[in-house]
Amino acid sequence: MILFTYPIRTAFTDRDLEMIRPVANIKSLEFTQSPIKLPFYFFIQFFQLLWFLPKTSQYLCFFGGYHSVLPVWFGKIFKIRCIIQAGGMDCINMPEIGYGNFRKKWLRKATTYSFKNCSLILPVADALIKQNYTYDSRISPKQGLLNLIPDLQTPVQVIPNGFDTEFWRDIGKTKEPLSFISVATGTSNPSRAIVKGYDLIEELAKNHPEWSFTLIGDSNYKSSLPNIKVFGKMKAQDLVEAYNTHRYYLQLSTSEGFPNSLGEAMACGCIPIGSAVGAIPEIIDSTGLILPQKDLALLQDLLSQFLLENPKEKSILARKRILDFFSYQLRQEKLTKALIEDKTVT
Structure with missing residues (x-):
């Protein structure tokens, strides 16, 4: 069973659950984005991971951050593969506009630990790995994981988002x-x-x-x-x-x-x-x-x-x-392939 954790449920997490379910048994665990609730959710998550441990073959985290620390730690201790899907703010340091995990001390530490100690990183864009940012002159040009974590050794594979083009389509209305x-x-x-x-x-x-x-x-x-x-x-x-x-x-x-x-x-x-x-x-x-x-x-x-x-x-x-x-099919193909490369997925 894959344990899938994320800070908040979104259409993106629902989409990936939909993509993965045909090929693997997956259980989702929502965390929190509230700083006040963090201690409580760490406590809850620890016992959730412990409870599901006998059935767990992989951990999958949507974004790196506080919610990925314990899955990564459990993965290291119990030799279970842990994958993090990097999505944006977890690869950014922009204090000038109040954005990015790396602008906050403890969130930076949690994110860095997670990415350095997980098994595989699946960013949705090349720019999240390393970029020379030039769009807003106020902001540091050094963005992306390899700029923010120079000693990062974790394998990385870019898998872009995909869209159901039968649903998202031109329905002939006047624009x-x-x-x-x-x-x-x-x-x-x-x-x-x-x-x-x-x-x-x-x-x-x-x-x-x-x-x-x-x-x-x-x-x-x-x-x-x-x-x-x-x-x-x-x-x-x-x-x-x-x-x-x-x-x-x-x-x-x-x-x-x-x-x-x-x-x-x-x-x-x-x-x-x-x-x-x-x-x-x-x-x-x-x-x-x-x-x-x-x-x-x-x-x-x-x-x-x-x-x-x-x-x-x-x-x-x-x-x-x-x-x-x-396309939806292209992301599904690449995402499920990355997951089932580990023969222990059930």
Whole structure:
């Protein structure tokens, strides 16, 4: 049995559970993101791991952090394989914007211990291994695991996220010409809003009142601009509808691993506009616009030409990019192969 632990349940953890269940018996254990609850959850997790120990053939952790320390420790003590799926903030140190595991002393220690002592690391993007970050000049260019843990020896295999393109698809709705959409949770936290590029979106919306912007994921996010509409979390089917009525998807993040909403939107035919961070340039490639540096004037200059290009052609190419390189089947194949390489999986 595989024990799968994560700090909080998300659509991404549900997706990977769905991918793994056909090939292996897997049990999920949710941890916590609350600092106050940490001691209690460490206590609970210890006895959960002990209880399931006789049946456990592997540990799988979504992100490295506090929740991965005990699975890694149990793995070392009892010679059980432990894999960590690196996803973003666990490979980043950006105190300038209040982001990344490595900006906090004890979280840095927990993350470093986990990555140095696990059996295999499965990041969703090459940029999480090592990157020379240049998007925001305030932030240190040395990002990624090999920059933050120079003596890291753990094997690494990149497995990008994948999308169900039968579900995330163009359903033939009319897309408003100058409509922009972005999806992110937790953006009522000012630091999180900057991480997700909402500061740039606000400036863009202010300078272009004739454009419409839709921000989905946090109903508590506040904007004073009349051309910005804010919605809370949506069910997947409602998101499909939302993507299908907007022409452009904005992923102007200051930091990212592999943003799932970008892939979903592109699969639905949204034309992508993204920042040059994490896997965003790799996902978009030539199907959309890449902003090389965090600069509003530069963004507006690039958009002035980009918005004149053929949107129907770009929309088709965006979906094709996801179909060809980031399909659900491709991730499932690579993820399950990484897991079943250990012959003890049951």
